[in-house]
Amino acid sequence: MVDQALIKKLEEKAKIIRRDAITMIKAGGLGWVGGSFSQADIIATLVFHTMKHDPKNPSLEDRDRLIVSKAHCCETVYAALGEAGYFSKEEYQHYGKYGAKLQAHTEKTTPGIEYSGGSLGQGLSFALGQAMAARIGAPKDSAGKPIPRYRVFCILGDGELDEGQVWEAVMAAAHYKVDNLYAFVDHNKYQSGGRVVDRINITPLAVKWRAFGWHTEEINGHNFEEILNAIDRAEKTPGRPHVIIAHTIKCKGVPTLENKNVHFCKLTDEMYEEAVKALK
Amino acid sequence: MKKAYVRQSPGDAKAMYDAYNEVMVDLIRKNDKIIMLYGDFPRGAAGELATKEFPDRVIDVGIAEANLITLAAGLAGAGKIPFTHCHSIFAVGRAYNQIRQNIAFDKYNAKIVMLNTGMLWAFMGGSHQTIEEIAALRVIPNLVLLSPCDPVETKKATQAALDYVGPVAIRLANPPVPTIYKEDLPFEIGKAVLVNEGKDATIIATGICVGDALQATELLEKDGVKVRLLDMHTIKPLDEAAIIKAAKDTGAIVTVEDVSILGGLGGAVAEVVCENNPVPVKRVGIKDRFGQSATIDELKKEYEISADHIARAVKDVLKKRK
Numbered sequence: 001m002v003d004q005a006l007i008k009k010l011e012e013k014a015k016i017i018r019r020d021a022i023t024m025i026k027a028g029g030l031g032w033v034g035g036s037f038s039q040a041d042i043i044a045t046l047v048f049h050t051m052k053h054d055p056k057n058p059s060l061e062d063r064d065r066l067i068v069s070k071a072h073c074c075e076t077v078y079a080a081l082g083e084a085g086y087f088s089k090e091e092y093q094h095y096g097k098y099g100a101k102l103q104a105h106t107e108k109t110t111p112g113i114e115y116s117g118g119s120l121g122q123g124l125s126f127a128l129g130q131a132m133a134a135r136i137g138a139p140k141d142s143a144g145k146p147i148p149r150y151r152v153f154c155i156l157g158d159g160e161l162d163e164g165q166v167w168e169a170v171m172a173a174a175h176y177k178v179d180n181l182y183a184f185v186d187h188n189k190y191q192s193g194g195r196v197v198d199r200i201n202i203t204p205l206a207v208k209w210r211a212f213g214w215h216t217e218e219i220n221g222h223n224f225e226e227i228l229n230a231i232d233r234a235e236k237t238p239g240r241p242h243v244i245i246a247h248t249i250k251c252k253g254v255p256t257l258e259n260k261n262v263h264f265c266k267l268t269d270e271m272y273e274e275a276v277k278a279l280k
Numbered sequence: 281m282k283k284a285y286v287r288q289s290p291g292d293a294k295a296m297y298d299a300y301n302e303v304m305v306d307l308i309r310k311n312d313k314i315i316m317l318y319g320d321f322p323r324g325a326a327g328e329l330a331t332k333e334f335p336d337r338v339i340d341v342g343i344a345e346a347n348l349i350t351l352a353a354g355l356a357g358a359g360k361i362p363f364t365h366c367h368s369i370f371a372v373g374r375a376y377n378q379i380r381q382n383i384a385f386d387k388y389n390a391k392i393v394m395l396n397t398g399m400l401w402a403f404m405g406g407s408h409q410t411i412e413e414i415a416a417l418r419v420i421p422n423l424v425l426l427s428p429c430d431p432v433e434t435k436k437a438t439q440a441a442l443d444y445v446g447p448v449a450i451r452l453a454n455p456p457v458p459t460i461y462k463e464d465l466p467f468e469i470g471k472a473v474l475v476n477e478g479k480d481a482t483i484i485a486t487g488i489c490v491g492d493a494l495q496a497t498e499l500l501e502k503d504g505v506k507v508r509l510l511d512m513h514t515i516k517p518l519d520e521a522a523i524i525k526a527a528k529d530t531g532a533i534v535t536v537e538d539v540s541i542l543g544g545l546g547g548a549v550a551e552v553v554c555e556n557n558p559v560p561v562k563r564v565g566i567k568d569r570f571g572q573s574a575t576i577d578e579l580k581k582e583y584e585i586s587a588d589h590i591a592r593a594v595k596d597v598l599k600k601r602k
Contacts, residue, residue: 108386114357115357116381116382116385116386118381119377119378119382121346122346122377122378122381122382125347125350125351125353125354125378125382126351126353126354126357127354128347128351128354129351129353129354129355129356129357129358129362130354130355130357130358131354132339132351132354132355133354133357133358133359133360134358135336136315136337136360137312137336164346165344165347165350168342168344168346168347169347169351171342171344172341172342172344172351176339
C-alpha cells in the first residue's frame with residue numbers, strides 16, 4: 001500500500017514542475033512541451049522521493065544519478081532541480097538565451113545535471129558506465145557480489161529506441177548484471193516526425209527488453225502508485241538491470257494539447273494560456 | 281645533426297601496442313582508478329594482467345564501439361580513468377559523435393587508445409586503413425591528440441596521457457617500429473621533439489612516419505642538404521611556435537603523415553605557416569584516396585610516403601624556397 005500523503009506530495013510537485021516548465025518555455029520562446037510533460041511524473045517521483053541526492057551539494061559522493069537521455073526534454077528536469085533547490089528559479093527567465101545556465105539541451109555545467117545530452121541513444125551507455133563505476137571496488141556481499149555505492153536512473157524516449165547504441169548498452173548491462181541501473185522508457189508514442197509506430201515500429205517493447213535479460217515492468221507513467229510500486233519491485237529484484245516501460249501521454253497535464261505531438265514548438269500565447277489554466 | 285637523445289642507428293623494432301602495454305602493466309598496479317575497456321580487442325600484457333589481478337577493472341563491451349566510448353565517459357564522470365581500446369577506424373569512424381559529445385564536450389578524463397592507425401596496416405585493406413584520424417579529431421575542442429613514433433615515445437606518451445587530466449586520444453600504428461630514441465627523450469604534450477638539426481629545410485613528421493623521415497634526412501645529408509626534423513608527436517595542441525620557428529629559420533617545410541593530407545598534419549602546418557610566416561610547404565601523405573591490401577613497403581611506395589618520397593619532396597620544396 002502506497003502512502004497517500006506521498007502521492008499527494010508528488011502530484012503537487014509534478015504540477016509545480018509542469019507549471020515552471022511552461023514559464024521557462026514562455027521565456028525562451030521555444031521548447032519541448034510534449035516530451036517534457038510526458039516524463040514529468042517520473043521525474044517528480046525520482047527527484048522528490050526515490051533518489052538520494054543533496055541540492056546543497058550536487059557532487060555529493062555516492063549520490064544517486066539521474067541521466068536524462070532524451071535531453072531535449074530539459075524543461076521539467078530544470079524545473080524539478082530548481083524546485084529542489086539546485087539553483088534559483090530566476091534562471092528560468094534566461095532559459096535557452098545567451099549566457100544561460102539552462103541550455104536548450106541539458107549540460108553538465110548546470111548544478112544537478114549529470115549528463116550533457118542532445119545526441120539521442122547515448123544516455124543509457126553513459127548511465128551504464130556510471131552504474132558500473134558504483135560497483136568497481138565496492139564492498140561485496142556474502143555471495144561475493146558487489147554492493148553498489150549508488151543507483152543510476154536513466155530516462156529514455158521511445159523514439160530514441162530507434163538508435164542502435166541503446167541496444168548495445170542494453171546487452172552490456174544485462175551481460176554484467178548491473179542491477180543498480182534503472183531505465184525508464186517514456187513511452188508517449190510520438191517522436192519528432194510523428195507517431196512512433198509510423199516511423200519505425202519499436203513494439204512490442206516489453207518482450208524485447210525481457211528477451212535481452214532485463215527485469216521489465218510496464219506501467220501507466222502518470223499513476224504515482226504504479227511508478228512507486230514498479231521501482232519498489234525493481235529494488236527487490238537483484239541480478240538484472242531494470243526497465244520500467246511507462247505508458248505516457250505527450251503533453252500530459254494540458255488536456256487541449258495532449259496527444260497532439262506538440263514536440264519542439266514555439267509556444268503561442270494561446271497555448272501558454274491553456275497550459276496556465278490547466279495547471280492551476 | 282642528430283640530437284643527443286636520438287640513437288645513432290635505429291634499435292630493435294617493436295609494435296607500439298606492445299610498448300604501450302609494457303608501461304600500462306606498471307600504471308594499472310599503481311593507479312586503481314584506471315579501467316581497461318575493450319571492444320572485442322586483444323588485451324595485450326596489461327589487459328591480461330588486469331583481467332587476472334583486477335577483474336572488475338576490465339570491461340569488454342564486444343563489437344560495439346559507440347557503447348565503448350560513451351560507457352567510458354560514464355566511468356570518467358564517476359571519477360574513474362578509462363582507457364578504451366579498439367581499431368582506430370571504428371573509434372573515429374563509428375564513435376565520432378560519442379568522442380565529441382560524451383568525452384570531449386565535458387572534458388572527461390578518458391583516454392582513447394586508437395590502434396592500427398593510418399594507412400600503414402598491412403594486408404587488411406581499405407576498410408580498415410584509417411585516413412581520417414587527424415583531420416577528424418583535431419577539430420574537436422578540448423581533445424588532446426597524441427601520435428608517438430617509436431617504442432620509447434609511445435611509453436612516454438602513455439604516461440603523459442595519464443598525467444594529463446582530460447580527454448586524450450593516442451594513435452598507435454600496427455607494424456613494429458624501430459627504436460629511434462634513447463630513454464632520456466624529453467617528452468611534453470604540445471612540444472615537438474627536435475630530432476635532427478639543419479638549416480636548409482624542415483621536415484615535420486608524425487607517428488610511424490618519423491622513422492622514414494629520419495631516413496630521408498640521412499639520404500639528403502649525403503647530397504649535402506641539411507634538414508631539420510621535427511617529430512610532431514602532439515597534433516593537438518599543435519606546437520605552433522616550433523612550426524613558425526622552422527619557417528623562419530629554414531624557409532621551407534615538408535610535412536609527413538600516413539593519413540590524409542586534407543586537414544591532416546599537412547593542413548594544420550599550412551594553416552600556421554600561412555598565417556604567421558608564409559614559406560613553401562609540401563605535404564607528403566595520403567592524397568585523397570582509400571587504402572588497399574599490400575605489405576607496408578608496398579603501401580609506402582604506392583601512397584608515396586617512403587623515405588625516398590620524403591627526400592624527393594624536400595628537393596622539390598627547396599626549388600620554391602626564396
